[in-house]
Amino acid sequence: HRDWFFPPAPPFLPSSSRSLAPRAPFPSTSRSYKPYSPADRRPLPAPRSRSRSPHPSPEQQSPQPPSAPRLRGWDPRYAGVRRGDAQAPAAAAAPPAAPQAVPERKSPPASALTLRWSGMLSAAAILLCFASLLHRNFSLHDQVHHLRGQLGAATAKLQSCIVVMDSSLDMSSVFSYQSNDEFVPSRSLKNFSLLLSLSALYAPIIILKYIDLLSRLRRSGGSEVAFNKRLAYRVDIFLSLHPYAKPLVLLVGTMLLIGLGGLALYGVTDDSLSDCLWLSWTFVADAGNHANAVGFGPKLVSVSISIGGMLVFAMMLGLVTDSISEKFDSLRKGRSEVIEQSHTLILGWSDKLGSLLNQICIANESLGGGTIVVMAERDKEEMEADIAKMEFDMKGTAVICRSGSPLILADLKKVSVSKARAIVVLAEEGNADQSDARALRIVLSLTGVKEGLRGHIVVELSDLDNEVLVKLVGGDLVETVVAHDVIGRLMIQCARQPGLAQIWEDILGFENCEFYIKRWPQLVGMQFEDVLISFPDAVPCGIKMASYGGKIILNPDDCYVLQEGDEVIVIAEDDDTYTPSPLPKVKEAVYIDIVRHERNSQKILLCGMRRDIDDMIVVLDAFLAPGSELWMFNDVPEIDRERKLIEGGLDFSRLENITLVHRDGNAVIRRHLESLPLESFDSILILADESVEDSAIQADSRSLATLLLIRDIQAKRLPYKEAIGSDGFRRSLSEGSWMGEMQQASDKSVIISEILDPRTKNLLYMSKISDYVLSNELVSMALAMVAEDRQINYVLEELFAEQGNELQIRQSDLYLREDEELNFFEVMLRARQRKEVVIGYRLEDAERAIINPPDKVSRRRWSPKDVFVAIAEKE
Numbered sequence: 001h002r003d004w005f006f007p008p009a010p011p012f013l014p015s016s017s018r019s020l021a022p023r024a025p026f027p028s029t030s031r032s033y034k035p036y037s038p039a040d041r042r043p044l045p046a047p048r049s050r051s052r053s054p055h056p057s058p059e060q061q062s063p064q065p066p067s068a069p070r071l072r073g074w075d076p077r078y079a080g081v082r083r084g085d086a087q088a089p090a091a092a093a094a095p096p097a098a099p100q101a102v103p104e105r106k107s108p109p110a111s112a113l114t115l116r117w118s119g120m121l122s123a124a125a126i127l128l129c130f131a132s133l134l135h136r137n138f139s140l141h142d143q144v145h146h147l148r149g150q151l152g153a154a155t156a157k158l159q160s161c162i163v164v165m166d167s168s169l170d171m172s173s174v175f176s177y178q179s180n181d182e183f184v185p186s187r188s189l190k191n192f193s194l195l196l197s198l199s200a201l202y203a204p205i206i207i208l209k210y211i212d213l214l215s216r217l218r219r220s221g222g223s224e225v226a227f228n229k230r231l232a233y234r235v236d237i238f239l240s241l242h243p244y245a246k247p248l249v250l251l252v253g254t255m256l257l258i259g260l261g262g263l264a265l266y267g268v269t270d271d272s273l274s275d276c277l278w279l280s281w282t283f284v285a286d287a288g289n290h291a292n293a294v295g296f297g298p299k300l301v302s303v304s305i306s307i308g309g310m311l312v313f314a315m316m317l318g319l320v321t322d323s324i325s326e327k328f329d330s331l332r333k334g335r336s337e338v339i340e341q342s343h344t345l346i347l348g349w350s351d352k353l354g355s356l357l358n359q360i361c362i363a364n365e366s367l368g369g370g371t372i373v374v375m376a377e378r379d380k381e382e383m384e385a386d387i388a389k390m391e392f393d394m395k396g397t398a399v400i401c402r403s404g405s406p407l408i409l410a411d412l413k414k415v416s417v418s419k420a421r422a423i424v425v426l427a428e429e430g431n432a433d434q435s436d437a438r439a440l441r442i443v444l445s446l447t448g449v450k451e452g453l454r455g456h457i458v459v460e461l462s463d464l465d466n467e468v469l470v471k472l473v474g475g476d477l478v479e480t481v482v483a484h485d486v487i488g489r490l491m492i493q494c495a496r497q498p499g500l501a502q503i504w505e506d507i508l509g510f511e512n513c514e515f516y517i518k519r520w521p522q523l524v525g526m527q528f529e530d531v532l533i534s535f536p537d538a539v540p541c542g543i544k545m546a547s548y549g550g551k552i553i554l555n556p557d558d559c560y561v562l563q564e565g566d567e568v569i570v571i572a573e574d575d576d577t578y579t580p581s582p583l584p585k586v587k588e589a590v591y592i593d594i595v596r597h598e599r600n601s602q603k604i605l606l607c608g609m610r611r612d613i614d615d616m617i618v619v620l621d622a623f624l625a626p627g628s629e630l631w632m633f634n635d636v637p638e639i640d641r642e643r644k645l646i647e648g649g650l651d652f653s654r655l656e657n658i659t660l661v662h663r664d665g666n667a668v669i670r671r672h673l674e675s676l677p678l679e680s681f682d683s684i685l686i687l688a689d690e691s692v693e694d695s696a697i698q699a700d701s702r703s704l705a706t707l708l709l710i711r712d713i714q715a716k717r718l719p720y721k722e723a724i725g726s727d728g729f730r731r732s733l734s735e736g737s738w739m740g741e742m743q744q745a746s747d748k749s750v751i752i753s754e755i756l757d758p759r760t761k762n763l764l765y766m767s768k769i770s771d772y773v774l775s776n777e778l779v780s781m782a783l784a785m786v787a788e789d790r791q792i793n794y795v796l797e798e799l800f801a802e803q804g805n806e807l808q809i810r811q812s813d814l815y816l817r818e819d820e821e822l823n824f825f826e827v828m829l830r831a832r833q834r835k836e837v838v839i840g841y842r843l844e845d846a847e848r849a850i851i852n853p854p855d856k857v858s859r860r861r862w863s864p865k866d867v868f869v870a871i872a873e874k875e
């Protein structure tokens with residue numbers, strides 16, 4: 001019956017209200033289940049009290065006098081009824097008010113704290129119950145062992161009494177007491193170890209669970225960070241900063257598991273502590289060892305240790321797997337350190353890398369191979385795949401690729417930058433100013449290496465104006481090679497002297513003969529005229545003077561005597577293929593008349609717009625004879641063209657030998673080219689236009705199209721040239737022969753094409769319609785030579801400069817008389833009368849020149865159409 005919760009109505013209420021409907025278990029309120037409408041708008045009824053029966057209206061209810069007698073046996077259960085009854089008239093008398101939104105009440109913090117403390121106490125009670133059960137079990141187990149021990153002792157007493165009655169009994173009692181006394185502290189120690197292991201296991205869990213609650217009670221405001229978050233942050237920092245943090249944490253966890261498991265086993269078994277620790281280690285190492293445990297306590301502890309061992313093994317397996325994966329990933333991406341010495345370091349990646357690697361591999365062949373390290377901001381696997389596609393023989397040289405940024409010191413140390421014998425910085429493809437700015441930052445990074453640099457730095461620049469700034473930053477460590485300037489000067493020299501491009505390829509590359517500088521003590525005291533014929537396998541061409549601080553002089557006077565410390569500059573096949581020998585027997589050089597040919601004015605056409613075309617104009621003005629004309633043909637308007645030249649630093653008033661002629665047009669449109677007098681030009685230079693300079697294929701396609709159009713237009717305008725065929729009949733080379741027309745036009749004027757892609761070289765070589773200049777390959781050759789020996793850069797600078805010495809092609813009649821037989825040494829002595837150094841020759845029917853001839857003592861009859869290659873002063 002539910003009257004215990006809803007007692008009968010108190011006697012002070014009317015009897016009518018006590019005899020109403022049956023009691024409801026919960027207070028009820030009147031609700032209307034009909035939909036609300038404006039017509040039903042009427043005053044809200046008075047709220048009903050919480051009593052079991054509804055209250056009568058205020059008119060029917062008689063007010064209670066203030067001095068009503070207090071009922072006997074006042075019960076607090078009726079307080080709610082009285083409060084509701086007392087508030088009912090006030091509520092009924094109050095006017096109806098609009099319903100207001102009651103804010104949602106939040107549970108007070110005290111209730112939450114009470115729940116947490118109750119949970120904590122419940123967990124503690126469960127833990128204590130579990131501990132008491134374990135203690136009871138272990139106590140019973142200990143009592144059994146104790147009784148067994150006493151039984152064994154009594155048996156021993158009984159047996160000893162048979163032998164010796166009195167004395168044995170006394171001694172057995174003593175032993176019994178001693179054993180009993182020793183057992184008590186041992187048992188207490190085992191209980192303590194068990195309790196210690198349980199406390200050490202559960203204490204961190206309880207502390208981590210409720211430490212946040214305690215810290216929240218302590219702090220006054222809410223601005224402080226919770227302890228759990230701070231602890232997690234410290235652990236994260238520890239694992240991030242220390243590289244061996246994870247293995248250390250795993251080791252500490254394993255030792256704790258072995259220690260706590262050993263203490264627990266010591267508490268539940270009769271073994272010694274050392275045996276329990278070893279048994280705990282076996283459970284951790286092999287989870288199947290716990291199958292031999294006997295008893296509830298040992299089984300429970302052994303299973304717990306085995307579970308912990310499986311977790312430790314899983315974490316260790318994951319850690320080892322991650323470490324191996326990271327190591328292989330580091331090796332695959334090129335993050336490992338390079339342990340090399342005296343290697344060549346290349347920083348950056350460009351289309352010149354293939355030719356550069358080929359030249360360095362050829363240079364290292366005499367040493368049995370070497371090591372080249374390439375570091376660029378690319379993936380290692382991609383770099384290795386691209387290098388593998390390059391079709392050249394490494395010749396025993398190992399190429400190591402690493403991924404990294406040359407601007408970061410850590411990446412530079414990773415490739416052993418301080419131990420490299422040469423560092424080559426390649427220019428980026430794209431904007432010249434941005435490429436040179438990046439090269440400048442790389443030089444700054446290299447000069448900031450604390451260990452210092454053993455080798456020198458070779459920097460490829462794109463603009464000549466930035467060379468001074470790079471040398472200012474790098475100091476004596478830096479050698480610069482300005483790609484555009486080198487190619488521009490080579491084009492000008494080749495335009496003046498057809499066939500010079502092939503000679504430059506032979507001298508710059510390591511495939512044939514190149515420059516070497518070495519000291520020979522046995523030559524000290526000899527004149528340079530005698531030094532010239534002292535090397536049967538090399539051609540001396542200059543001296544590095546020690547008395548002038550290592551100044552390099554090409555083509556010195558014959559009377560110069562070598563001093564102590566001087567070095568000889570030669571052109572040889574390799575640095576170990578030549579050595580001085582006794583002077584050979586040669587004819588005395590007969591004096592010949594020295595004829596200085598007067599320079600004739602020339603008419604040169606420049607097709608295309610180049611970034612440094614203002615520098616080319618200055619060089620052409622220094623090379624050409626007075627009265628020469630320089631025609632500029634490109635699609636840049638004349639006003640903008642002159643403005644660019646002035647901004648580049650060109651002063652038109654200082655041009656003494658040339659006159660500029662401007663023409664507007666597109667070099668790949670035939671009708672624009674036909675408006676030019678192409679048949680009247682002595683030399684035509686086809687430049688890689690700056691509008692397509694970033695793409696080598698597009699630039700070469702444009703240059704090749706311009707070349708073919710110009711040759712075709714020249715062939716149509718020039719008269720046919722007849723030749724005698726193999727059958728003895730005369731025929732025109734142009735009749736039905738497109739190649740013949742090209743060759744006929746080539747005899748009239750020289751066309752120099754700037755080629756960026758090496759694959760275009762073969763097309764021009766097979767057609768024989770252009771004396772080409774291969775830009776990227778020549779620049780790579782120059783970079784390789786300067787990387788091998790930085791002193792070669794001074795030789796190249798003089799050969800490329802407007803003043804001083806240069807490579808020239810000479811006719812044989814300058815040195816020889818008709819029907820005269822001379823060997824190469826005698827020709828060299830004849831050339832010394834003109835103060836020139838002959839380094840090679842090209843025969844009439846040969847396709848290529850021979851630099852540093854192997855046979856210099858055999859005499860031969862020279863043809864008037866043979867030419868010699870000499871180093872001579874600029875005319």
